[in-house]
Amino acid sequence: MMFHGKITTRDHLLKWGMCVDSHCAFCPGIESQNHLFFQSGYSGQIWRLLLQKFNAYRVYFIWEEMNARLFWESYVSLDVVYHRIVACA
Known part of the structure; x- marks a missing residue:
């Protein structure tokens, strides 16, 4: 689903007219699929750990x-x- 842009993130909810806070749960950034998996410091730390592990x-x-x-x-x-x-x- 991630590769097709189908994950329901806060930026999608806002586009659909839902009243939600747009901030990422992990940092003050705006939550989007790209931010959640690649740009936030939290996900960056996870990627670094995985890269080291494997x-x-x-x-x-x-x-x-x-x-x-x-x-x-x-x-x-x-x-x-x-x-x-x-x-x-």
């Missing part, structure tokens, strides 16, 4: 290096990629 940093930096090599002909050593991963973990 070693997504490793995947991200390897993917980033692959793209740099493919699209920009830019290369860094294995040690540099390794240290980037370790710095984030």
Whole structure:
């Protein structure tokens, strides 16, 4: 449902004419689907914990290096990629 924009958030309720407070339950921002899952500090902390838990940093930096090599002909050593991963973990 999230990927189709079908989650009922406060911004949707306001658009439908309902009288609700538009503030996010986690912070003073305006609650929207994007804010709730990606922009609020609360969700950001959850994403960071999940990324650490599942070693997504490793995947991200390897993917980033692959793209740099493919699209920009830019290369860094294995040690540099390794240290980037370790710095984030």
